[in-house]
Amino acid sequence: MKNKEKDIRAIWAESEMVFIIDQSKLPHKLEILSLKNYRETALAIKEMKLRGAGTIGIAAGFAMAQAFSEFSDIDKIQKAKNIIEDTRPTAQDLFYATNLVYERSKSCENPKEVAWKTAYEILKKDIENSKIMGKLGAELIKDGYNILTHCNAGKLAIAGLGSALASIYTAHNQGKKIFVYVDETRPRLQGSRLTAWELSQAGIPHGIIVDNAAGYFMQNGKIDIVFVGADRIAKNGDVANKIGTYEKAVLAKENNIPFYVVAPTSAFDANCKTGNDIVIEERSQDEVMKINDKYVANNGSKAFNPAFDITPARYITGIITEKGIFRNGKYKIKNRKLE
Amino acid sequence: MKNKEKDIRAIWAESEMVFIIDQSKLPHKLEILSLKNYRETALAIKEMKLRGAGTIGIAAGFAMAQAFSEFSDIDKIQKAKNIIEDTRPTAQDLFYATNLVYERSKSCENPKEVAWKTAYEILKKDIENSKIMGKLGAELIKDGYNILTHCNAGKLAIAGLGSALASIYTAHNQGKKIFVYVDETRPRLQGSRLTAWELSQAGIPHGIIVDNAAGYFMQNGKIDIVFVGADRIAKNGDVANKIGTYEKAVLAKENNIPFYVVAPTSAFDANCKTGNDIVIEERSQDEVMKINDKYVANNGSKAFNPAFDITPARYITGIITEKGIFRNGKYKIKNRKLE
Numbered sequence: 001m002k003n004k005e006k007d008i009r010a011i012w013a014e015s016e017m018v019f020i021i022d023q024s025k026l027p028h029k030l031e032i033l034s035l036k037n038y039r040e041t042a043l044a045i046k047e048m049k050l051r052g053a054g055t056i057g058i059a060a061g062f063a064m065a066q067a068f069s070e071f072s073d074i075d076k077i078q079k080a081k082n083i084i085e086d087t088r089p090t091a092q093d094l095f096y097a098t099n100l101v102y103e104r105s106k107s108c109e110n111p112k113e114v115a116w117k118t119a120y121e122i123l124k125k126d127i128e129n130s131k132i133m134g135k136l137g138a139e140l141i142k143d144g145y146n147i148l149t150h151c152n153a154g155k156l157a158i159a160g161l162g163s164a165l166a167s168i169y170t171a172h173n174q175g176k177k178i179f180v181y182v183d184e185t186r187p188r189l190q191g192s193r194l195t196a197w198e199l200s201q202a203g204i205p206h207g208i209i210v211d212n213a214a215g216y217f218m219q220n221g222k223i224d225i226v227f228v229g230a231d232r233i234a235k236n237g238d239v240a241n242k243i244g245t246y247e248k249a250v251l252a253k254e255n256n257i258p259f260y261v262v263a264p265t266s267a268f269d270a271n272c273k274t275g276n277d278i279v280i281e282e283r284s285q286d287e288v289m290k291i292n293d294k295y296v297a298n299n300g301s302k303a304f305n306p307a308f309d310i311t312p313a314r315y316i317t318g319i320i321t322e323k324g325i326f327r328n329g330k331y332k333i334k335n336r337k338l339e
Numbered sequence: 340m341k342n343k344e345k346d347i348r349a350i351w352a353e354s355e356m357v358f359i360i361d362q363s364k365l366p367h368k369l370e371i372l373s374l375k376n377y378r379e380t381a382l383a384i385k386e387m388k389l390r391g392a393g394t395i396g397i398a399a400g401f402a403m404a405q406a407f408s409e410f411s412d413i414d415k416i417q418k419a420k421n422i423i424e425d426t427r428p429t430a431q432d433l434f435y436a437t438n439l440v441y442e443r444s445k446s447c448e449n450p451k452e453v454a455w456k457t458a459y460e461i462l463k464k465d466i467e468n469s470k471i472m473g474k475l476g477a478e479l480i481k482d483g484y485n486i487l488t489h490c491n492a493g494k495l496a497i498a499g500l501g502s503a504l505a506s507i508y509t510a511h512n513q514g515k516k517i518f519v520y521v522d523e524t525r526p527r528l529q530g531s532r533l534t535a536w537e538l539s540q541a542g543i544p545h546g547i548i549v550d551n552a553a554g555y556f557m558q559n560g561k562i563d564i565v566f567v568g569a570d571r572i573a574k575n576g577d578v579a580n581k582i583g584t585y586e587k588a589v590l591a592k593e594n595n596i597p598f599y600v601v602a603p604t605s606a607f608d609a610n611c612k613t614g615n616d617i618v619i620e621e622r623s624q625d626e627v628m629k630i631n632d633k634y635v636a637n638n639g640s641k642a643f644n645p646a647f648d649i650t651p652a653r654y655i656t657g658i659i660t661e662k663g664i665f666r667n668g669k670y671k672i673k674n675r676k677l678e
Contacts, residue, residue, distance in 0.1 A: 027637040181643075184627065184636065186525060186549040192627070192636035200639050208627055208642040210525040212550045212583025216648040219585060244551025246558060247586055250593050288523065288531070288547055291630045297523065297531035298366040300539050303547040304520075309555040 027197035038066040046087040052157020057093025061119035064101035068115035092232040129322035130160030137167020151242035152194035153229025164227040180206040230263035237313030238275030249315035275310030366536035377405040385426040391496020396432025400458035403440035407454035431571040468661035469499030476506020490581035491533035492568025502601040503566040519545040569602035576652030577614030588654035614649030
């Protein structure tokens with residue numbers, strides 16, 4: 001299970017097969033899954049074998065390309081697109097990727113080749129974006145800083161160095177002494193499972209805390225800056241991200257701690273005027289009630305499980321994108337076109 | 340495991356034996372432990388077989404009485420007192436109980452009898468207080484209200500109806516239609532394990548949420564009022580309670596939702612000028628890293644585990660006590676004397 005930091009790749013493709021790290025098995029087991037067709041890839045997204053806005057987008061692009069490999073009938077490809085889009089409703093990158101691959105390929109002479117080329121371009125572009133975001137974010141991190149992050153917005157979530165964690169990796173690589181407080185991020189524990197694993201691999205000092213404790217550490221002057229990712233960003237700068245992000249943003253503001261969202265512009269959705277327009281995924285109550293398939297909660301009670309929340313723009317110090325840092329709600333957003 | 344609501348008693352004593360529900364086994368198993376001497380009772384407190392400020396206090400009082408049964412040598416009793424007080428540092432009721440039993444009994448002709456009488460009086464007084472607090476709290480609950488609570492401040496935590504949950508039980512018994520959102524309360528899940536179990540027993544409609552989701556439900560207008568308990572209250576009205584209470588209080592204020600602390604005046608500590616004077620217990624990182632003895636977090640990472648936090652008085656709408664509701668930081672507090 002020892003991998004060199006640079007070796008962590010959440011997703012790639014070879015000979016029309018898609019390969020992913022099975023994130024549901026981490027950190028206990030590093031297992032690679034091979035996905036032979038669009039249905040298998042779509043199922044892996046749905047069952048959260050992979051997750052993270054960027055990785056979901058790349059997977060959706062590859063799945064779309066697999067559909068173009070499997071079918072020449074456009075109706076079948078359209079049906080495949082619907083199935084892929086039906087897996088997870090909140091991550092904007094998913095819809096960006098399926099639409100881009102579909103629109104570019106559907107009327108070509110060589111749809112299959114264009115589809116795969118486009119899907120690979122999305123991956124390549126994400127890696128480039130991650131690098132730029134990392135540099136911009138690292139400029140905000142001073143030597144000796146204590147950083148809080150929520151969920152996993154690292155290499156597993158976005159190709160390259162991730163989004164929120166890209167800043168942290170870059171600051172660390174610049175030789176800055178930093179410490180990362182990792183929210184465990186219930187219910188799925190992406191913080192204590194995935195972010196902690198990534199930081200361990202990279203040798204970055206960190207400590208896991210329960211989500212309840214983030215406020216305590218902020219209040220006690222232990223947090224200098226907060227970085228989180230985003231699943232979708234509305235036109236007014238409201239951000240949909242992992243459940244609990246809103247809580248941390250409010251607490252950061254209350255304690256005068258800068259709160260940055262890091263996401264490529266592909267996460268912006270010009271069709272959403274405000275956060276109210278963003279669909280919040282409700283996931284199974286079993287994620288709350290059980291751990292490792294065993295009830296931890298009172299069997300017989302019910303649970304609610306919204307997977308994301310909306311952080312209004314007024315709580316966000318800035319949104320770090322590959323095009324620069326947007327501040328004070330000054331976001332001029334068109335849905336991203338691949339250049 | 341079906342018990343009538345009225346039958347839930349977290350702790351009692353008979354013939355100098357102390358009996359408790361083993362709360363670490365709930366909700367999966369209802370097991371009664373019998374504790375033969377002060378050491379066993381102290382260990383049960385330390386190992387959190389029982390928990391909750393009031394229940395800890397009663398147990399400490401009984402343990403002190405057991406010490407008076409076991410020893411006549413005052414040095415040995417003093418040593419027992421130290422051991423009992425060394426179990427949990429944050430709950431004020433613990434120190435209140437040990438001191439009261441000790442001071443009243445140490446110079447008597449019949450120390451054993453006085454010690455047991457005093458310990459039983461603490462229990463009786465807590466039951467009476469709970470009833471009064473329940474009535475006061477229920478007056479704030481309107482028909483149709485959605486209520487948020489954090490951790491467990493119910494029958495398992497405070498003799499009688501509990502503190503925060505006393506308001507909820509009373510409102511329910513008054514025929515008001517209410518719904519309770521239960522924070523699961525990581526790391527020890529007192530919400531999803533204990534509060535959800537209590538509410539199920541009582542037939543009160545409720546739903547469990549992860550701690551990350553409390554803000555989401557507040558923001559979406561789903562919460563009308565918040566009730567929590569307290570482990571210790573400083574002279575200026577700052578409240579120490581389960582980790583995460585501070586987060587929920589800040590979020591309630593941000594969303595204009597009344598936030599009430601419910602606790603008997605025995606939780607007030609005149610020796611603490613502000614919350615800064617309250618010792619916060621740091622518990623084992625295993626509570627964060629493992630669930631059911633199995634790693635859920637990345638093995639090799641470390642965790643921080645403060646068990647309580649301080650909610651500054653300015654976030655608290657009122658403190659409901661057996662002597663009335665204190666508002667706007669107007670707290671005139673002496674350490675409680677048993678009348």
